[in-house]
Amino acid sequence: MKVKPVLDIYLVTDRDLCQGRPIEEIVAGAVRGGVTIVQLREKTCSTRQFIHLAERLKEIVAPANVPLIINDRIDVALAVDADGVHLGQEDMPCDIARALLGEDKIIGLSVESVQDARDAEFLDVDYLGVSPIYFTPTKRDLKRELGLDGLRQIKSFSRHPLVGIGGLNAANAATVIKSGADGVAVVSAICCAEDPEKATRELAQIVARAKTER
Amino acid sequence: MKVKPVLDIYLVTDRDLCQGRPIEEIVAGAVRGGVTIVQLREKTCSTRQFIHLAERLKEIVAPANVPLIINDRIDVALAVDADGVHLGQEDMPCDIARALLGEDKIIGLSVESVQDARDAEFLDVDYLGVSPIYFTPTKRDLKRELGLDGLRQIKSFSRHPLVGIGGLNAANAATVIKSGADGVAVVSAICCAEDPEKATRELAQIVARAKTER
Numbered sequence: 001m002k003v004k005p006v007l008d009i010y011l012v013t014d015r016d017l018c019q020g021r022p023i024e025e026i027v028a029g030a031v032r033g034g035v036t037i038v039q040l041r042e043k044t045c046s047t048r049q050f051i052h053l054a055e056r057l058k059e060i061v062a063p064a065n066v067p068l069i070i071n072d073r074i075d076v077a078l079a080v081d082a083d084g085v086h087l088g089q090e091d092m093p094c095d096i097a098r099a100l101l102g103e104d105k106i107i108g109l110s111v112e113s114v115q116d117a118r119d120a121e122f123l124d125v126d127y128l129g130v131s132p133i134y135f136t137p138t139k140r141d142l143k144r145e146l147g148l149d150g151l152r153q154i155k156s157f158s159r160h161p162l163v164g165i166g167g168l169n170a171a172n173a174a175t176v177i178k179s180g181a182d183g184v185a186v187v188s189a190i191c192c193a194e195d196p197e198k199a200t201r202e203l204a205q206i207v208a209r210a211k212t213e214r
Numbered sequence: 215m216k217v218k219p220v221l222d223i224y225l226v227t228d229r230d231l232c233q234g235r236p237i238e239e240i241v242a243g244a245v246r247g248g249v250t251i252v253q254l255r256e257k258t259c260s261t262r263q264f265i266h267l268a269e270r271l272k273e274i275v276a277p278a279n280v281p282l283i284i285n286d287r288i289d290v291a292l293a294v295d296a297d298g299v300h301l302g303q304e305d306m307p308c309d310i311a312r313a314l315l316g317e318d319k320i321i322g323l324s325v326e327s328v329q330d331a332r333d334a335e336f337l338d339v340d341y342l343g344v345s346p347i348y349f350t351p352t353k354r355d356l357k358r359e360l361g362l363d364g365l366r367q368i369k370s371f372s373r374h375p376l377v378g379i380g381g382l383n384a385a386n387a388a389t390v391i392k393s394g395a396d397g398v399a400v401v402s403a404i405c406c407a408e409d410p411e412k413a414t415r416e417l418a419q420i421v422a423r424a425k426t427e428r
Contacts, residue, residue, distance in 0.1 A: 047286055051310070072261055073261075078289075091260065100292050
């Protein structure tokens with residue numbers, strides 16, 4: 001049976017931002033600090049390396065009941081029996097992904113416009129990544145900033161849980177939660193942190209507090 | 215039930231070598247000229263583009279009973295119900311690919327050394343791509359030329375059908391077949407040809423003749 005994911009603190013990995021530290025070390029710190037879901041995003045490594053890294057991350061997150069989500073690659077998710085996939089608008093169409101993964105896996109979808117979010121009303125997905133809240137150097141292929149206004153607008157009609165992504169950190173996480181997000185997705189706020197565990201714990205406290213205040 | 219593929223003329227696509235012509239046009243010409251198997255290889259496009267292109271190629275090759283093989287990406291192969299996948303040494307391990315694809319799909323494996331071919335004796339694959347017979351500008355990540363000697367050595371023990379690949383064309387195809395290959399895989403010899411249909415027909419005649427002479 002599918003477990004509904006807790007989206008509060010959603011780490012998206014970025015190998016290039018780990019400052020020479022292994023991704024496993026960053027993820028282990030994030031798990032100790034209270035990350036609730038982890039997405040492995042790899043754009044250049046071989047399929048075999050991708051699978052091996054996913055296997056190692058699964059060993060780190062599974063004992064803490066933190067789901068492991070694979071970006072884009074359904075083949076890698078199937079190979080390691082990951083908890084789900086995250087799909088962009090240029091990745092595999094959601095209906096095909098659902099057919100290949102089955103009902104029990106988590107499927108997340110990036111929406112980059114209010115129209116994308118409207119189209120997603122009819123899709124069998126488990127959350128939407130609302131992107132980008134702010135512009136960020138880690139994703140350069142996005143058309144325009146959706147902003148807090150876009151997030152609020154999507155929240156007003158969407159039946160799906162929402163995760164904000166794009167330029168999020170300890171300074172703006174509370175605002176994003178108060179604008180309707182169920183969680184904040186971060187890349188550099190954890191991957192670049194001197195102490196990923198401490199950075200995650202701080203974010204978790206901010207998100208928890210913001211949820212009581214909205 | 216799995217159909218044993220005819221490996222005689224094995225086209226591997228390369229978008230960059232099509233000289234501005236759509237891959238569909240090259241493949242359609244190759245089918246008219248007698249290609250026996252087609253591998254779609256894409257290294258940079260999005261998953262969605264890859265799937266759409268694979269769907270279009272399937273429509274072109276299926277009526278001629280020419281199998282469509284997807285390079286590396288089991289997810290794309292599953293999404294379009296392709297006839298199989300071709301795996302490199304850095305792609306998904308063969309046993310996992312077989313578990314995901316089932317018994318009826320074709321799995322090909324690149325071997326780049328005699329040792330790779332020895333290791334493949336124990337694998338459930340349908341053919342080996344013996345690579346590279348000659349060095350070629352279309353694959354720059356290979357260690358060293360296996361040559362006709364390497365092909366003959368692998369032929370002496372391997373239980374798998376063998377496809378030679380790497381720098382193959384009308385001038386050397388007969389020698390490769392006479393050295394033990396069941397088929398020749400070509401990239402530029404068809405993709406770059408002014409008339410892909412004619413180039414394929416010429417190769418098919420050379421391979422057929424070489425098989426009667428060995």
